[in-house]
Amino acid sequence: MSRARLLLSLVIGLALLAPLAPGHAHHTFVTKFDGSKTIRLAGVVTTVSYSNPHIHFQVQVGGTTWTVETESISAARGHGLTQNVLKAGAKVTIAGWPARDGSPALGLHSISISGGPSMTMRRTAH
């Protein structure tokens, strides 16, 4: 019985410590993107992956192709970012948080579509 209790305490203790493990957070977003920096880009949408759990699209800015991540399909639609608006060829101005690893990737804060709507997708990166 004392052995059983010891084992049980160990298991529960480890489970309670798990949230402290590196890389753990409430949302993937904040582990990928640096919420302390905001950048703004203007370019043309080249590809769109209108998919769950997160929509991704690429924006050509000069010689660089940026990969942009935003919300789920239902959340994006709720903000008005439908497939009719977010499509290849659209001229967009986007603001968001850069990838922590330095790659040309952006977590989307807001998007303004030329000749279309402007919307804020999320206010903070966490």
Add this chain to the structure above:
Amino acid sequence: MPLISDEFWERAAASPLAVAVRESIWVYPFLETVHVLGLALLFGAIVAFDLRVLGFSTALSVSRLWQHVKPWIWTGFALAFASGVLLFIGDAADFAANPAVQVKLVLILLAGLNAAVFETRLRPSVAAWDLDTPAPRAARISAGLSLALWFSILIAGRLIAYIK
């Protein structure tokens, strides 16, 4: 050399089923919900049983408790497994390459082996330790292992979104 080629997973991810999982508005959240529901049933029933075998609430009959939890374990497993396979297919190439997924699958296999050992070697003698008696040491080790494995499976599953 991976067991299954990247190309196979990429083809799976391009299949109509995978596209439906990813691109329908509510299929993905529905599957996630079923997965959590399945886990709740499976894990809840397993924890209740393992704690009894470890020595808690020995006034409960092990064999009767087993009869009570067994259908919920299998129902939960079926729901979690089916929804898990579909979620996996939705982004097969990425999931197959994800270390948290690989660890999780190995842990599920180990939990299954542990359950099979309990079922074939330990539970047959249950009449001798059914009530008010500590379970044999091997049964307690198996129950502790089961708890540790299923806790770890939950943690590995949750970490899939945070590791690549």
